[in-house]
Structure formats: C-alpha cells, structure tokens
Amino acid sequence: NAGVTQTPKFQVLKTGQSMTLQCAQDMNHNSMYWYRQDPGMGLRLIYYSASEGTTDKGEVPNGYNVSRLNKREFSLRLESAAPSQTSVYFCASSVGGGYTQYFGPGTRLTVL
Amino acid sequence: AQKVTQAQTEISVVEKEDVTLDCVYETRDTTYYLFWYKQPPSGELVFLIRRNSFDEQNEISGRYSWNFQKSTSSFNFTITASQVVDSAVYFCALSEARGAAGNKLTFGGGTRVLVKP
Numbered sequence: 001n002a003g004v005t006q007t008p009k010f011q012v013l014k015t016g017q018s019m020t021l022q023c024a025q026d027m028n029h030n031s032m033y034w035y036r037q038d039p040g041m042g043l044r045l046i047y048y049s050a051s052e053g054t055t056d057k058g059e060v061p062n063g064y065n066v067s068r069l070n071k072r073e074f075s076l077r078l079e080s081a082a083p084s085q086t087s088v089y090f091c092a093s094s095v096g097g098g099y100t101q102y103f104g105p106g107t108r109l110t111v112l
Numbered sequence: 113a114q115k116v117t118q119a120q121t122e123i124s125v126v127e128k129e130d131v132t133l134d135c136v137y138e139t140r141d142t143t144y145y146l147f148w149y150k151q152p153p154s155g156e157l158v159f160l161i162r163r164n165s166f167d168e169q170n171e172i173s174g175r176y177s178w179n180f181q182k183s184t185s186s187f188n189f190t191i192t193a194s195q196v197v198d199s200a201v202y203f204c205a206l207s208e209a210r211g212a213a214g215n216k217l218t219f220g221g222g223t224r225v226l227v228k229p
Binding site for chain 2: 041045058090092094097100103
C-alpha cells in the first residue's frame with residue numbers, strides 16, 4: 001500500500017517549456033488535490049477533483065491545467081512554465097470533502 | 113472566506129521543554145474541520161489530527177495534545193517533553209463543511225519548531 005505517489009521527484013525546466021506532474025493513489029479515495037508550497041508559506045490549493053470526472057479551480061489555478069484520468073490518477077500540467085511557478089508541488093487524496101487529506105512526497109520544480 | 117493564522121513563525125526550545133503552537137481561524141460556517149500536519153526536514157506532510165466543529169473535547173495522543181476553543185476560534189497544539197525528532201514545521205488547516213466546500217483546505221503559514229539537544 002504505497003498511499004499517494006508522485007513523479008518526478010525533481011524537475012528543472014526552462015521558461016516556456018511544458019511538463020506534466022503525475023499523481024496516483026491506491027486508497028480508493030474519491031477526491032484528489034494539487035497544492036503548491038512556496039518558501040516560508042503554507043500550501044495553496046491549485047486544483048481539485050471532488051470525484052472522478054470532475055475538476056474545479058482552487059486558490060491559484062492560473063497557468064495550470066489538470067486531468068482526472070481515472071479514480072486513481074490526477075495529473076497537473078504546466079503548458080508554458082514561468083519562473084513564478086518554481087515551487088514544491090504536492091498531490092493529496094481524501095475520501096471526500098472535509099475528510100483528512102493524505103499527501104504525496106512532493107515534486108520540487110525549478111523554472112529557469 | 114476562511115483564514116488560518118499561525119502567528120509564531122519559529123519557536124526554539126531545549127529538549128524536554130514543552131512547546132505550544134497557536135492557531136487562530138476564521139470561518140462563517142458553523143460546520144467545519146480543523147487539522148494539524150507535521151512537515152519534518154525530509155519534506156513530506158504527515159497528518160496528526162482532525163477535529164470537527166461540534167467536538168470541543170481536548171485530545172491527548174502520547175506527548176501531543178490539542179486544545180480546541182470555539183469561543184476564541186483557536187485550535188492550539190502542545191508538545192510535552194519535546195524531543196529532537198519533533199523538529200519540524202507544523203501547519204494548522206481548516207476546511208468548511210463537507211461536500212464541494214469541504215475540498216478547499218486552507219493552511220496557515222506554519223510554525224517552525226527547533227528542538228535543541
């Protein structure tokens with residue numbers, strides 16, 4: 001039982017490049033989330049998927065897109081990376097809204 | 113709108129001292145959930161506790177205890193007899209109700225705890 005897994009662990013991009021961050025959970029959770037964590041700050045919600053087939057914007061969605069591929073997988077795409085997107089990205093999952101969110105190990109992304 | 117404030121950015125203690133982390137929240141909802149997470153130097157986020165707004169009982173789990181006071185909108189966390197392994201950043205978080213609104217978890221800025229041997 002791996003919980004929430006994320007790939008890659010580290011990534012360096014040049015401004016304007018695109019990439020997709022992958023997330024998978026094996027806990028049969030309905031809801032999945034993407035957060036970013038900037039130095040000295042708490043986590044901010046980018047997008048979430050309350051259930052398979054639905055996605056919704058969080059607090060800081062600009063510059064990102066998401067896909068809920070199936071119940072297990074939720075990907076985050078940066079179409080044209082910008083230095084302001086340098087951050088640590090965390091994926092999380094939960095049974096549903098209001099329930100405990102369990103986090104993956106994070107992806108450290110640097111945009112030059 | 114919901115908001116979580118952790119006024120203490122960093123606390124430094126010597127091993128075996130007690131340390132209390134403050135968390136103050138704002139919400140217009142009557143049903144909400146409060147959480148504490150630990151982020152050790154390795155970077156992962158570890159869930160510690162979830163509390164709903166209707167349960168004001170304090171809770172103790174080993175060396176950890178939580179004091180929830182609805183009247184002051186606070187959910188404070190105490191580590192008793194701190195150990196070096198407690199060194200981490202601790203986050204308080206809030207979600208409003210269940211369903212779609214419950215998916216929006218708002219985090220405080222975190223409190224870094226440094227426990228010196």
